[in-house]
Amino acid sequence: QQQVRQSPQSLTVWEGETAILNCSYEDSTFDYFPWYWQFPRESPALLIAIRPVSNKKEDGRFTIFFNKREKKLSLHITDSQPGDSATYFCAAISGSWQLIFGSGTQLTVMP
């Protein structure tokens, strides 16, 4: 079963727009949510992460909004740049310390 779901599967925005990537989960014991990004022909790398003690985590142009009650989170990328074009994975840590990934959102930022 898919414990971490992401939408949309792909997203295209223009340079300067805000891209919004969505993530939802089922297991209420998940308590750490990192986002990884992966550029073509590269390995995933950590972008930003949040724990449910907060409902917002900001790092420059990247912000995670977290809604614990609805088991949803979203990644907002403001002032999107062509260099942000990548696949973004939402992930979660389970109680057994498994790091579980969603299927990813492929973001394209058009110049």
Place this chain on the structure above:
Amino acid sequence: GGIITQTPKFLIGQEGQKLTLKCQQNFNHDTMYWYRQDSGKGLRLIYYSITENDLQKGDLSEGYDASREKKSSFSLTVTSAQKNEMAVFLCASSIRTGYTEVFFGKGTRLTVV
């Protein structure tokens, strides 16, 4: 800094063959992981090892074996390669389990003919 080295980078096998993928890390990390990445399906956890001498199954462990030979190395065996199988296998490590950054190797690309 450190590095995760996966060997081989490319692996071509035949149907039914037993294939072994190797991973070494020099971060001195306790925890290591094996993920499989298929196009459009994200990363699926095969096995992980919380510390040396530990082995835990992920959701995709059927058809695979793993071995944590020592703290720095973690190998994965495909017990019987499936025809037309194509995927990238990613090894990763973290200082410990939990709320820490996971670092990935560059992957082994498997093709089964």
